[in-house]
Amino acid sequence: MSYHGPAGIGGTTVRVHLSGRWEPVDGRYHWGGRIEPDPQVAQLLRSGRRDVELRIADRVRPARLAEVDPWGGVRITGVGEPPWPPSAEPGATSELLEE
Incomplete structure (x- = not known):
């Protein structure tokens, strides 16, 4: 299962x-x-905040920020039910999958 698309972290x-x-x-x-x-997300991590809530559509899940990569992206991890909606599973047609 995978998801590529918009999400929210701390109002961003x-x-x-x-x-x-x-x-x-x-x-x-x-x-x-x-x-x-x-x-803004990189600054959250650099200021010591690792535990966040990740929001995708109407689903909110606890997550953990891990590190900033050399290109400025941030690694994020979580355990439990995924934050993306079931309709975003492979083979589904959803605007959430468009890039």
């Missing part, structure tokens, strides 16, 4: 590239990916 609209997988070791769904470069 960003573009994300996310994917996820079922982890048999702990029996939970792990998802994560990259937030395209955004100075």
Whole structure:
């Protein structure tokens, strides 16, 4: 499962590239990916804030900011139900998948 499109973090609209997988070791769904470069999100991380809420459509999930990459993007991870709507699964037709 994956999602590429708009999302919200702390009142800022960003573009994300996310994917996820079922982890048999702990029996939970792990998802994560990259937030395209955004100075406000990078500043959140640099100021020490790692725990955030990621909003996609009407779904809000707790997430963790990991690091800023050399291009200014930010790695984000989460555990549990993914933040993207089920209609954004592969093969679905949705505006959320357009880039």
